[in-house]
Amino acid sequence: MEFIVHDLRNPIAVISIILDHLLLIDSRGLTERQKEDVNACKAATKRMATLINSILDLSRLENKKMSLEIKEVNVEKLLESALDEVSVFAKSRQIKLEKRVETQRETFYTDYRVMVRVLVNLLSNAIKVSLEGSEVSVIVNTDTDTAVKFSVIDQGPGIPKNMTDKIFDKFVQLKNRNLGVAGEGSGLGLTFCKLAVEELDGRIWIDSEEGKGTAVRFTLPAGK
Numbered sequence: 001m002e003f004i005v006h007d008l009r010n011p012i013a014v015i016s017i018i019l020d021h022l023l024l025i026d027s028r029g030l031t032e033r034q035k036e037d038v039n040a041c042k043a044a045t046k047r048m049a050t051l052i053n054s055i056l057d058l059s060r061l062e063n064k065k066m067s068l069e070i071k072e073v074n075v076e077k078l079l080e081s082a083l084d085e086v087s088v089f090a091k092s093r094q095i096k097l098e099k100r101v102e103t104q105r106e107t108f109y110t111d112y113r114v115m116v117r118v119l120v121n122l123l124s125n126a127i128k129v130s131l132e133g134s135e136v137s138v139i140v141n142t143d144t145d146t147a148v149k150f151s152v153i154d155q156g157p158g159i160p161k162n163m164t165d166k167i168f169d170k171f172v173q174l175k176n177r178n179l180g181v182a183g184e185g186s187g188l189g190l191t192f193c194k195l196a197v198e199e200l201d202g203r204i205w206i207d208s209e210e211g212k213g214t215a216v217r218f219t220l221p222a223g224k
Helices: 002-007 009-026 032-062 075-092 112-128 189-199
Strands: 070-074 096-102 107-111 135-144 147-154 203-208 214-221
Touching (some): 002 032, 009 032, 032 075, 032 112, 032 189, 070 112, 075 096, 189 214
Antiparallel strands (some): 135 147
């Protein structure tokens, strides 16, 4: 499986390059709707690449072979990178994205690449379960003097209490036919998030109530 997933990187990279080339050489010849369609395809290839990388790194995390690059990370830049990756997806679902930084700490120490993927996974999940016209928020505040707290909050259907402990397990998916999202996703995104946050010496959990939305929260050490 790891070899197969690894080989998927090349065709997805080719698709992404061709889409960029199409916008570059023929942007004037495309209608606004066609440009939106091309950008939607670009966003889809980004999400596919994120999933492929998550599957590959899931194995590394499980076997404690994940190499991390811990460095100083700007909070605003981190959030902007993650929101940029899901912006087209959110627009296609008519979901409003909100960002709130409620801390004076501008930077902390972590693996930037891994953290972007954690946030993209959590934001994508939140968008998928959200009703048209609702809002998904990502909030950062200082949990303690030595920790930073992130929250990704949706206004979706919520999670049953008997599932909150299982939601981070491999291949677990919540189905909600009323939202029309049954069966979407791989069931690996939250597993990756949990293992990645724990590898970074953090903690992740869910606050949810059926009918009242879900908040996925995690804390990470701030470092120096």
